[in-house]
Amino acid sequence: MTTTLRALLGATALCATAGIAAAQDNVTLTIATVNNGDMIRMQGLTDEFTAANPGIQVQWVTLEENILRERVTTDIATQGGQYDVLTIGTYEVPIWAKQGWLVPLELGDAYDVDDLIPAVRDALSVDGKLYAAPFYAESAMVMYRTDLAEAAGVTIPEAPTWADIRDAAAKMTDKSKEQYGICLRGKPGWGENMGFITAMANSYGARWFDTDWKPQFDSEEWKATLTDYLAMMNEYGPPGASSNGFNENLSLFQQGKCAIWIDATVAASFVTDPATSTVADNVGFAQFPNREGVDNRGNWLWAWSLAIPTSSDAQEAAQTFIAWATSKEYSELVAEREGWRAVPPGTRTSLYENPDYQAEAPFAAMTIDSINAANTQKASVQDVPYTGGQFVAIPEFQGIGTAVGQQFSAALAGQMSAEDALAAAQSNTTREMTRAGYIK
Known part of the structure; x- marks a missing residue:
């Protein structure tokens, strides 16, 4: 089934990345993402990541949703290697993983993969392996x-x-x-x-x-x-x-x-x-x-998630970035800067058990009930x-x-x-x- 996918289908980061092999030094990650508010916020916090990981620089490619899908699909289907981290969804992950186009994620014990909401984790896994980490999830x-x-x-x-x-x-x-x-x-x-x-x-x-x-x-x-x-x-x-x-x-x-x-x-x-x-x-x-x-x-289920194409030549650094951007510590960083209401929703069970989040986010219960x-x-x-x-x-x-x-x-x-x-x-x-x- 290839045929080009049948017509081209900070300091707080340190504990999140503990247990991952040391990332390559002096590399630049090119990250393709969608122009949604949570992703724009993540870009504004990138200095926290690069300060904690001085050997990694980040270059963003931020695109409107339809254009993002077109470009990353073309790049991965042709093994172009233009991007090191892709923002993709629950539709693409299992299809592309089965094609051998995505790198399975090994995010370390401190990441606490078991804290991911089961329905979201399952949607991003193939044969028990996680191929993308959810940045936010939604119904x-x-x-x-x-x-x-x-x-x-x-x-x-x-x-x-x-x-x-x-x-x-x-x-x-x-x-x-x-x-x-x-x-x-x-x-x-x-x-x-x-x-x-x-x-x-x-x-x-x-x-x-x-x-x-x-x-x-x-x-x-x-x-x-x-x-x-x-x-x-x-x-x-x-x-x-x-x-x-x-x-x-x-x-x-x-x-x-x-x-x-x-x-x-x-x-x-x-x-x-x-x-x-x-x-x-x-x-x-x-x-x-x-x-x-x-x-x-x-009720739909979608997760904008971060994944690594096999064509990337900076896979260790990409794993380090993904572990930071989708960690509990990242959520705490957002909460510290902008309040708990602004934390990316829908990905972790612990967020919906957090009384501070429940108090600040009047939509929390409706969100998790809709996802479930x-x-x-x-x-x-x-x-x-x-x-x-x-x-x-x-x-x-x-x-x-x-x-x-x-x-x-x-x-x-x-x-x-x-x-x-x-x-x-x-x-x-x-x-x-x-x-x-x-x-x-």
């Missing part, structure tokens, strides 16, 4: 403006249905004030709009494929999913939503322009940060919605031949998911109807799955 949930809900006479239950969300979005919309009832991902990409829409489809009882790997976009569940998604966004969403991904919607919510935002749990620390969010004191949280009568909340509720072995209430929550864990999904995301984004932009987008998704995905040999 998905509802974030909403409590002040606007109160003013509109709306109550959002802790476990809402999509009908509850639509009703609340309608009552909390005032476009004359640039106050939009709901913000959802629209930017095309298998991990952008399709990350969200796949989770929503799961919560509607849909599935990507039946047990014979035949696409299911012609099903009632998918039609209801896309129809309702487009209706909410067209009626209550912001203009230009087909270009909005995680970061764009985060900015809108922080500026007070979104009444409801449904997205990754990791966003909670940013929307409640008074230094960056104008609505920090008026944010409530609820579980990811479900369609009434469907016993599935579409994710069932990546069976994302749909229907029988499926694949694993994965908001993605399908096969190499071909990177290309197929992005192609479907482009069609759905075009529908959101008004360039085609929901029916035409679903028909195109059905036709194109059937062709690609047949070509790949899944459909006989």
Whole structure:
């Protein structure tokens, strides 16, 4: 299965790195990462690492999510050796590890790998070996403006249905004030709009494929999913939503322009940060919605993680950096500088047992409950031949998911109807799955 992955699919650091072989001296690590807030914060703390490890310098390559995925996939599939540390997710890790493209991690006893949340650790392991260390992990949930809900006479239950969300979005919309009832991902990409829409489809009882790997976009569940998604966004969403991904919607919510935002749990620390969010004191949280009568909340499981490609010539230094950046000591460093609320979430059991974190992070319980509720072995209430929550864990999904995301984004932009987008998704995905040999 190569064929270029079937179309290119500080001082506190010292105890964290104890037990690891001494890293190479006088090396420069090139680290590819995503332009999310937690990664930007890590870059700001890099001097702590280099001070404790004077033989290692760090060079950052920070990219928008879709571009990051494209570049690191190309580099690792061609064994280009451009990067020493990759920021990748739960989709790539098991596929790339089985290809022999990633270095198994040996992070030392002081790292306490057993403290990693079991579901997250398992998602990043193959045959019991850890191939990436989680920097932060997430599921998905509802974030909403409590002040606007109160003013509109709306109550959002802790476990809402999509009908509850639509009703609340309608009552909390005032476009004359640039106050939009709901913000959802629209930017095309298998991990952008399709990350969200796949989770929503799961919560509607849909599935990507039946047990014979035949696409299911012609099903009632998918039609209801896309129809309702487009209706909410067209009626209550912001203009230009087909270009909005995680970061764009985060900015809108922080500026007070979104009444409801449904997205990754990791966003909670940013929307409640008074230094960056104008609505920090008026944010409530609820579980990811479900369609009434469907016993599935579409909980996804994702971890932005740090991994080492086998093509790196600085593997020991890379292990040292990863041990620092994903350690308990790093969390304590962030807490010391910016408070416990800002600590990267979702990776360690000890964080959710920490009373200081619980006191400062009102979203902590909802986050860990959502992560623990994710069932990546069976994302749909229907029988499926694949694993994965908001993605399908096969190499071909990177290309197929992005192609479907482009069609759905075009529908959101008004360039085609929901029916035409679903028909195109059905036709194109059937062709690609047949070509790949899944459909006989």
